[in-house]
Amino acid sequence: MKRIAKRGIFLWLICAAFIGGLVFLTVSLAVNSDKWVMKYYNTHVYSDGELVGAGTVYDRNGVVLAETKNGERQYSENKKVRLSTLHVIGDPKGFISTGVQSNYQAELTGYKLLYGVYNIKKYGKGNDMKLTIDSEICNVAYDALNGRKGTVGVMNYKTGEIICAVSSPSYDVNNIPSDINTSSKYEGAYINRLFSGMYTPGSTFKLVTAASAIENIADINEREWTCNKIYKVPSGGKIECNGNHGKQNFEEALANSCNVAFAQIAIELGEERLSQTVNELGLTKSVSIGKIKSSVGEFDIKDKSDEDIGWAGIGQFTTMLSPIALLRMTGAIANGGTAVNPYIVTSFATQAGEALNLDLNMQGEQLFEKTTADKLKSMMRNNVKSNYGDYNYKGLSLCAKSGTAQIDNIASHDTAWFIGFCDDEKIPYCFVVIIEHGGFGSSNAGPVANKVLQALVD
Amino acid sequence: MAEKTKNKVKIKPLNNFAMLIAISVFEAVLAFSSASASKEFSFLMIGVFALFIALQWAYTAIFYFAFHRRNFELEFIAFFLCSIGLCIIGSIEPKDALKQLIMIIAGMLIFITLVFLLGDTDLCMKLRMPVAIVAVLALAATLVLGKEINGAKNWIVLGSFTIQPSELVKAMFIFVGSATLEKIQTTKNLWAFLGFVVVCIGSLFVMRDFGTALIFFVGFLILAFMNSGDIRTVIYSVGAGLLGSALIIRFKPYVTARFSVYRHVWENYNESGYQQTRVLVGLASGGLLGLGIGAGNVRYLWASTTDLIFGVICEEFGYIFGILTVLCFVGIAVSALINSVAAKSTFYSIAAVAGAGMLLFQTALNIFGITDVLPLTGVTLPFISQGGSSMMSCWAILAFIKASDVRTYNMNGGAKK
Numbered sequence: 001m002k003r004i005a006k007r008g009i010f011l012w013l014i015c016a017a018f019i020g021g022l023v024f025l026t027v028s029l030a031v032n033s034d035k036w037v038m039k040y041y042n043t044h045v046y047s048d049g050e051l052v053g054a055g056t057v058y059d060r061n062g063v064v065l066a067e068t069k070n071g072e073r074q075y076s077e078n079k080k081v082r083l084s085t086l087h088v089i090g091d092p093k094g095f096i097s098t099g100v101q102s103n104y105q106a107e108l109t110g111y112k113l114l115y116g117v118y119n120i121k122k123y124g125k126g127n128d129m130k131l132t133i134d135s136e137i138c139n140v141a142y143d144a145l146n147g148r149k150g151t152v153g154v155m156n157y158k159t160g161e162i163i164c165a166v167s168s169p170s171y172d173v174n175n176i177p178s179d180i181n182t183s184s185k186y187e188g189a190y191i192n193r194l195f196s197g198m199y200t201p202g203s204t205f206k207l208v209t210a211a212s213a214i215e216n217i218a219d220i221n222e223r224e225w226t227c228n229k230i231y232k233v234p235s236g237g238k239i240e241c242n243g244n245h246g247k248q249n250f251e252e253a254l255a256n257s258c259n260v261a262f263a264q265i266a267i268e269l270g271e272e273r274l275s276q277t278v279n280e281l282g283l284t285k286s287v288s289i290g291k292i293k294s295s296v297g298e299f300d301i302k303d304k305s306d307e308d309i310g311w312a313g314i315g316q317f318t319t320m321l322s323p324i325a326l327l328r329m330t331g332a333i334a335n336g337g338t339a340v341n342p343y344i345v346t347s348f349a350t351q352a353g354e355a356l357n358l359d360l361n362m363q364g365e366q367l368f369e370k371t372t373a374d375k376l377k378s379m380m381r382n383n384v385k386s387n388y389g390d391y392n393y394k395g396l397s398l399c400a401k402s403g404t405a406q407i408d409n410i411a412s413h414d415t416a417w418f419i420g421f422c423d424d425e426k427i428p429y430c431f432v433v434i435i436e437h438g439g440f441g442s443s444n445a446g447p448v449a450n451k452v453l454q455a456l457v458d
Numbered sequence: 459m460a461e462k463t464k465n466k467v468k469i470k471p472l473n474n475f476a477m478l479i480a481i482s483v484f485e486a487v488l489a490f491s492s493a494s495a496s497k498e499f500s501f502l503m504i505g506v507f508a509l510f511i512a513l514q515w516a517y518t519a520i521f522y523f524a525f526h527r528r529n530f531e532l533e534f535i536a537f538f539l540c541s542i543g544l545c546i547i548g549s550i551e552p553k554d555a556l557k558q559l560i561m562i563i564a565g566m567l568i569f570i571t572l573v574f575l576l577g578d579t580d581l582c583m584k585l586r587m588p589v590a591i592v593a594v595l596a597l598a599a600t601l602v603l604g605k606e607i608n609g610a611k612n613w614i615v616l617g618s619f620t621i622q623p624s625e626l627v628k629a630m631f632i633f634v635g636s637a638t639l640e641k642i643q644t645t646k647n648l649w650a651f652l653g654f655v656v657v658c659i660g661s662l663f664v665m666r667d668f669g670t671a672l673i674f675f676v677g678f679l680i681l682a683f684m685n686s687g688d689i690r691t692v693i694y695s696v697g698a699g700l701l702g703s704a705l706i707i708r709f710k711p712y713v714t715a716r717f718s719v720y721r722h723v724w725e726n727y728n729e730s731g732y733q734q735t736r737v738l739v740g741l742a743s744g745g746l747l748g749l750g751i752g753a754g755n756v757r758y759l760w761a762s763t764t765d766l767i768f769g770v771i772c773e774e775f776g777y778i779f780g781i782l783t784v785l786c787f788v789g790i791a792v793s794a795l796i797n798s799v800a801a802k803s804t805f806y807s808i809a810a811v812a813g814a815g816m817l818l819f820q821t822a823l824n825i826f827g828i829t830d831v832l833p834l835t836g837v838t839l840p841f842i843s844q845g846g847s848s849m850m851s852c853w854a855i856l857a858f859i860k861a862s863d864v865r866t867y868n869m870n871g872g873a874k875k
Contacts, residue, residue, distance in 0.1 A: 009683075010683045011795055011815045011818075012795065014818055015788050022781060022785075029738075042739045113745050115745045115746070116742070116746075117744075118749055
């Protein structure tokens with residue numbers, strides 16, 4: 001009989017293998033369940049490709065931006081709100097990869113491995129989500145862009161709340177245009193330009209060059225540069241300026257946005273120090289907006305000629321930056337050198353009214369020395385006073401820098417930029433406005449920024 | 459020998475009627491959940507469960523009082539498993555649950571008869587040749603008269619009944635194998651049995667019932683090893699089996715298709731990976747605690763009450779419950795292994811271990827096949843899946859394990875020593 005006991009080993013092995021299989025299955029389930037449950041053919045969560053298992057999405061004032069009603073995903077009743085908040089919310093089919101609906105699927109559906117999709121079955125929808133954006137401000141920004149391609153981003157530089165994130169062109173999810181994939185009118189309609197766009201920074205980059213100069217060139221404030229429209233680089237090549245600025249100090253050079261002066265500063269700083277500043281300011285890293293990741297900026301002047309470095313120092317050459325990264329940097333200037341982490345989702349609440357912990361990382365990052373930030377702030381304030389005109393931006397205590405980035409040789413193709421902030425405790429907002437084929441920066445992007453900020457002040 | 463007596467496995471009898479009450483309460487809950495799952499409350503389902511519960515009490519009472527049996531653990535496990543199947547089948551179509559109950563009753567009758575028959579080992583030895591002949595004839599009939607349903611030609615249609623002879627042959631296979639190998643060490647017997655094995659597995663290949671063929675193969679391995687205790691036998695057999703499988707995969711596009719999707723179900727979620735991906739999505743959706751009976755989506759899939767029933771259990775009863783359910787088969791296997799040590803005859807030991815092994819292996823093929831842990835082979839979940847042939851075969855195999863328990867044929871039921 002003992003023999004028989006030993007011979008049963010084959011079945012013991014099958015038992016062990018069986019339990020091993022169960023362990024494998026359990027581990028696979030534990031690791032992958034949130035991915036599996038979000039398959040679009042899971043009809044608990046999706047219906048006809050729409051995330052019906054999601055809860056209601058509110059803006060900061062409690063305006064409903066998207067909700068599930070009778071098993072269907074419905075967006076705002078107001079067409080303009082649908083257009084201006086599309087890229088933040090995301091489309092029903094998930095083409096807009098940075099939308100909160102696709103990036104916060106698990107939180108929106110309230111999925112937990114423990115009880116599965118039970119709450120969706122019980123309440124007909126998942127968790128409610130509150131956003132930092134203000135749909136009214138988004139509408140103003142969308143109107144101000146007036147059909148031009150581009151983006152408007154506004155952030156509270158003290159807290160990191162994104163108040164406005166509008167991207168144009170947009171489209172109406174309730175009435176998707178038939179030519180959306182073919183017409184040039186809708187080129188890049190699925191892209192949130194604020195988070196995923198990549199732009200030549202133009203003169204806005206002079207803030208970066210200036211920051212590097214303040215930290216690396218001790219007597220920068222005593223220096224003077226003479227602009228005769230063209231600067232001949234000693235090692236070959238030339239840099240052209242937009243004007244003939246004559247003799248100017250550091251502050252005047254930024255206010256004039258003088259290419260001649262800033263190309264010389266960039267060449268003096270050299271490849272290493274300029275690259276270091278760009279990296280330290282987080283411009284070549286992806287910015288995290290909660291779970292949403294921005295595009296990654298490109299800046300490469302390694303082993304390049306002085307002429308190339310000169311062009312890079314004034315925001316041309318091969319440099320491409322993400323608008324949100326530049327917005328974050330601008331916010332740091334306003335905030336005494338510390339960049340707060342931008343975020344767009346404030347909170348989630350279950351249908352039972354229970355709040356979920358989002359684990360927001362409120363820890364900021366020191367991008368500039370306080371003295372550097374304050375110097376840049378006063379120079380940006382001076383830009384408005386001496387160049388853009390304070391009367392154009394009444395009551396905003398505006399500090400700003402414009403940019404007109406050339407993308408080819410045709411002036412009308414230039415990208416118009418305007419970035420800056422209000423130096424006022426009561427309106428702690430920084431902003432970025434970009435208009436593609438927008439022409440001259442301050443005169444085209446500036447008024448858009450003013451409209452949005454004035455709406456915020458009201 | 460003195461030492462052996464000391465180490466003798468002591469099985470403490472559970473309080474049978476307390477267990478039965480617990481099972482009945484569980485089944486009553488299932489009855490109401492199942493009856494409420496459809497739009498209209500189904501009184502038929504209540505009736506089906508009431509009848510089933512009554513049968514369990516009648517069975518236990520008769521064998522407890524009239525036959526002085528005290529060991530009912532195996533039957534209780536089977537009752538538990540059958541009730542889960544009934545609940546799910548009935549929550550989709552109450553009439554099917556009634557059919558399933560009739561099949562459970564048929565299975566229990568076969569079980570009772572077999573347990574009595576197996577008590578007489580001499581009769582069993584005499585019967586092995588006729589049973590082998592019946593098995594071969596049944597397979598031959600299937601090959602000739604068989605109808606192809608869902609890719610496998612293993613069904614015989616008799617009027618409104620469809621039967622799957624290969625399922626019934628499973629029990630005969632164990633019977634013949636154990637009876638032949640019990641005493642023999644003669645080469646003649648061994649060759650005769652090998653011939654029988656080749657005929658059985660060969661016919662299943664021709665029928666393209668790949669899953670069942672694999673189960674037979676594992677049954678054969680256990681039988682061979684239990685008999686000789688020689689690891690070489692197993693190695694040779696596995697080698698032969700692998701070579702055979704390689705040839706089959708090479709030449710049968712149908713099998714190749716099923717194997718090529720293995721571990722790639724997500725890329726083929728709308729074609730060959732359809733069932734597996736939906737089951738995994740169901741597992742995730744149900745979570746550990748389940749959505750409640752009738753609330754899942756796996757139930758709407760094709761074959762949800764047969765091949766995919768484990769997916770329905772996990773989604774609606776919860777993953778934890780699903781795991782506990784399939785662990786019952788490990789429990790059956792362990793009890794067969796423990797019984798085999800103390801069994802009155804090696805015939806019982808071999809039959810019990812082979813039977814339990816085949817049940818457990820079939821369970822593995824089913825639940826791991828539909829969850830992409832193993833390639834999908836399309837076999838049923840024992841005792842739970844809808845289907846009469848499978849149900850009867852499971853009860854028949856359970857009889858072998860029951861027979862190996864020394865308490866079964868001891869008139870004192872092992873309660874009094």
